[in-house]
Amino acid sequence: MVESSPTFTLTNRNLHDFDSHPLLKTNPHDLVPFLDFELYANGHIPDLTNLPSTRLFASHLPYNLLPTSMIKSNCPIIYLCRNPKDTFVSLWKFNNKFLPEDERIPIQEAFELFYKGISPGGPFWEHVLGYWKASLERPERVLFIKYEELKEDLTFHLRRLAEFLGCPFSVEEERQGIIEKIQGFVALRV
Numbered sequence: 349m350v351e352s353s354p355t356f357t358l359t360n361r362n363l364h365d366f367d368s369h370p371l372l373k374t375n376p377h378d379l380v381p382f383l384d385f386e387l388y389a390n391g392h393i394p395d396l397t398n399l400p401s402t403r404l405f406a407s408h409l410p411y412n413l414l415p416t417s418m419i420k421s422n423c424p425i426i427y428l429c430r431n432p433k434d435t436f437v438s439l440w441k442f443n444n445k446f447l448p449e450d451e452r453i454p455i456q457e458a459f460e461l462f463y464k465g466i467s468p469g470g471p472f473w474e475h476v477l478g479y480w481k482a483s484l485e486r487p488e489r490v491l492f493i494k495y496e497e498l499k500e501d502l503t504f505h506l507r508r509l510a511e512f513l514g515c516p517f518s519v520e521e522e523r524q525g526i527i528e529k530i531q532g533f534v535a536l537r538v
Contacts, residue, residue, distance in 0.1 A: 353371055354502075354505075354506060355426065356376060357530050357533060358506065358509055358510050358515060358530065359402045359513060359515060361521075361526065361530060366529055366533055369533065380405065380406050381405060381406065382405070382406045382407060383406070384408060384409050385408075408468065408469050409469070410469060410470050410478050411478030411479045411481075411482050419482075422489065423489070424491065424512060424513055424514075425479075425482070425489060425490045425491070426490075426491045426493065426509070427480075427483065427491070427492050427493065428493050428495055428498070429479070429480075429492065429493065429495065430494075430496075431496060432472055435472060436458075436459065436462045439458075439462070439467060439468075440453070440459075440462075479492055480492055491509070491512045493505060493508075493509075503527060503528075503531050506530055506531060507527065
């Protein structure tokens with residue numbers, strides 16, 4: 349599962365004009381729902397057959413907690429790994445913004461918890477290694493991408509993502525500059 353906007357833009361590139369694209373007005377998380385926070389929250393079991401194809405979902409679940417049916421299926425899984433420092437700072441800021449000011453966790457205390465593996469997604473390295481190992485065992489189904497590398501060479505990774513998802517760019521799309529349009533569009537959100 350990857351940052352939602354590149355995946356959504358790639359898989360829906362023939363459905364939306366870039367001048368009126370849904371991502372211009374809608375948060376990517378509203379277009380690519382979270383399995384663990386939305387679809388299956390509170391014991392709810394959604395009817396996924398009503399969702400249009402291609403179905404995209406996001407998740408923060410560790411690989412070993414993904415549904416067995418998903419792991420055994422031909423469903424492509426894209427894992428976006430961020431550097432641990434950025435992950436920690438982002439998590440700390442995100443968690444604190446929901447707490448009253450007098451209950452916010454100081455950064456040193458939050459770091460100790462993160463270091464000990466206490467975080468919503470479980471221990472950071474176990475989370476990363478689960479997907480890394482799966483990508484080595486099933487490279488045709490699990491793609492492991494580092495966020496920093498994605499930002500460094502977005503064009504390369506857009507091509508790689510498109511290939512992996514089974515929707516590679518055609519020669520005509522390349523001639524029309526679709527990759528560059530998607531790159532410019534996605535670069536604003538990555």
